[in-house]
Amino acid sequence: MFSGVDSFEQPENPKDRQEFRQKLRKVRNEINNPCVKEHDMVFKCLDKNNYDYEKCNDYFENYKGCKNFWGRLRSERRAKGIIPNLPPPEEREKIRAEYVASKKTGV
Template structure:
C-alpha cells in the first residue's frame, strides 16, 4: 500500500499516522490481524477522539470542524490535561 504523506491526506485524516502504522504491522506480520490488535485499538481510539472533536466543533459552530494540523497537538494536550484534572 502506498504511503500517504501529502498535507491534504494529513489534513483530512488526523489519524493518518496510526492508520499507516496498522498497515505496516499487517505487512510485517503477513496480515495476521491478531498480532496487530494494539495498532487497531490505537487507530480506533484516535478516530473516536477526533470524531468527538469534530462533532463538538460542529455543534458549537466552530470552523473548520476538523482543526488545522498546527492546532491538533494543543487540542490533544488540553484534553489530556482536562482528563488528569478530573481524577
C-alpha cells in the same frame, strides 16, 4: 486556512476539474484525516506480521481511539458553529495535549 475543495483554484475545463477533484479526494494527508499516522502504523504492522490481525490488535485499538477522539471533537465543533469542524494540523497536537491533561487531572 483550508476549507475544502473551494479554497483551491480549480481548472476551467470540466474534465480537468473532475481529475483535480479526484486527486484531492485521494490525498491522504492530515488536513482531511488526523489519524493518517495511526493508519500507516496499522498497515506496517500487518505487513510485518503477514496480516495476522491478532498481532496488530493494539494498533487497531489505537487507530479506533484516534478516529473516535477526532470524530467527537468534530461533532462538538460543528454543534458550536466552529468552522472548520476539524482543526488545522498545526493546532491538533495542542488540542490533544489539553485533552490528555484534562483526563489526568479529572477535570
